[in-house]
Amino acid sequence: MLLTDIFAGLSVLSLVILVAHGKWTSIPDKCLLFGLTAFAAATHSATLAVLLGLCCLGRIARPFLRGRISVSGLTQGSLTLVAGAVLLLSSNFALSGKLAWRPGGYGVAFGRMLHGHVSHTRQRVHLRRDIRPT
Numbered sequence: 102m103l104l105t106d107i108f109a110g111l112s113v114l115s116l117v118i119l120v121a122h123g124k125w126t127s128i129p130d131k132c133l134l135f136g137l138t139a140f141a142a143a144t145h146s147a148t149l150a151v152l153l154g155l156c157c158l159g160r161i162a163r164p165f166l167r168g169r170i171s172v173s174g175l176t177q178g179s180l181t182l183v184a185g186a187v188l189l190l191s192s193n194f195a196l197s198g199k200l201a202w203r204p205g206g207y208g209v210a211f212g213r214m215l216h217g218h219v220s221h222t223r224q225r226v227h228l229r230r231d232i233r234p235t
Contacts, residue, residue, distance in 0.1 A: 117155075119134045120175055142184075149186070159175050160175060
């Protein structure tokens with residue numbers, strides 16, 4: 102499924118740059134990486150779980166890799182996940198009026214139809230009917 106999973110690879114890369122290479126990036130770059138990672142974490146729960154796993158792995162590996170992983174980088178990485186969760190909850194509340202973790206509604210139904218090629222088949226049938234000469 103390509104709808105929300107497109108951000109998974111980008112979010113992993115941006116989290117690694119933010120955590121492990123933070124001292125070589127500028128403040129505007131850190132802000133952009135923070136925003137990208139938080140947005141990607143908010144788009145899919147599996148992406149959020151992968152990023153959470155990477156942050157936990159970084160905390161476990163930090164005693165062995167002191168020169169490569171800083172505490173401030175891990176803190177920034179963990180805060181992106183908190184910001185992603187807040188973004189997810191607030192956007193769901195803004196769109197549905199409910200403070201819910203899973204979005205639901207027409208967007209998910211359309212995504213499932215698109216994934217199952219239902220909408221493509223429906224468009225093809227209706228377009229053929231509309232194009233036929235009368």
